[in-house]
Amino acid sequence: MSKVLQLRSERAELNTKLQALAKIEAEGGSLNAEQLTEFTSLETQIADLSAKLSRAEAAEKSAALAAVPVEEGAQGAQSPPAAGLHGGEGKEQVKGAGMAQMVRLLAAAQGNQQHAAHLAKEGKFGSDVQMALSTVTAGAGGVLVPVNMSGEVIESLRPVSIVRKMGVISLPLNNGNLTLPRITGNTQVGYIGTETDIPLTGMTFGDTKLSAKKMAALVPISNDLLRMSGVNPRVDQLVANDLATSMGLSEDLHFIRADGTGVLPKGLRYWAIPANLVPAPAQSGINLQAIDLYLGGLMLRLEAKNVQMQACGWLMHPRLIRWLQSLRDGNGNKAYPEIEQGLLKGYKYGLSNQIPVNLGVDGDETEIYFVNFADVMIGEDMELVIDFSKEATYKDAGGEVVSSFQRDQTLVRVIAKHDIGPRHVESIVVGTACDWGAGM
Incomplete structure (x- = not known):
């Protein structure tokens, strides 16, 4: 996990504890001495983490701007075969092509980020793909997709996910949470006499609170397809479509009818x-x-x-x-x-x-x-995580267990975080x- 993600996760956990204490007073209760001490401590810790996070984000942004593709031989990377990896001029021609190319390069490198960056350089892929692979941090959960590429993938879900297609509004989650004020009662307006006091009326408000829920979508991709030439718009379009379709179906399933229990969003x-x-x-x-x-x-x-x-x-x-x-x-x-x-x-x-x-x-x-x-509203965490396996099994639409190895497929797992709710x-x-x- 990258330093930025780690700090965000730690701050979100502290914020959850702080909100639980604040809720006690909001519901008419009072905090005891121990809880007041804990509340003050949590405020201090959150402020410290926020300062560290700002510095870490600035450092990460600076690293991305100054990045160059890894040189040959970096971290043991080996020169790729000349055939099947040449990417031409590296220009993206389809929406989501950057993400698709990143997926194919990482799959070809068996998930090795540095080797994939080397392949991107040798294959003359676009500079954005090369820099992304050179700067992102691989963690236990997979490889973090840069915000610019994940934003493009999320946008490509609009024509695929029926809920998104119908016109819902997408908003970024801040540290995994978003609170939206909503009007629950309207101001009462009426006519009065010339010497009558104006009655005091006002709107009543409530909150819709969204918090990041983790969704994992599995995308089986043919290894024959992954072996195709680098920047090929038809190949990139197929991979991008597969990613968008799998994620879109998973989103609709939960955005429409998930019951909100446990780790699920409320549909x-x-x-x-x-x-x-x-x-x-x-x-x-x-x-x-x-x-x-x-x-x-x-x-x-x-x-x-x-x-x-x-x-x-x-x-x-x-x-x-x-x-x-x-x-x-x-x-x-x-x-x-x-x-x-x-x-x-x-x-x-x-x-x-x-x-x-x-x-x-x-x-x-x-x-x-x-x-x-x-x-x-859909609250989005704009960072996606991808991981790969050529040996994993999965269930198809008919419920049958399929072996990726036996089918000569690579199973791509895409993890996204979001939540949905009405104002x-x-x-x-x-x-x-x-x-x-x-x-x-």
């Missing part, structure tokens, strides 16, 4: 207040009017709470939208023709197979979400117990 399903969990009418015997009233009722729950409907949309499993697409009115016309344009009742929809269709007693129910995504919990409505389309 949209569990942020919704009980009043906004609305059971759907059963498919058997339902008519078009009942369907339309139900969908309108989901929308009304946001409108009735004065939610600004500026970035609202639907999330559902593909089964559900195909069932709605098949509905016809009494004249044989499509009930929702706008589905062809990506809209449902005037709002865009997103489809995800990460929303289950096997819920309920009979195992055929799903959920439909209507959310103001402008109110949903206003009223901005999320979930249609539950929906068996529409069962049997399709």
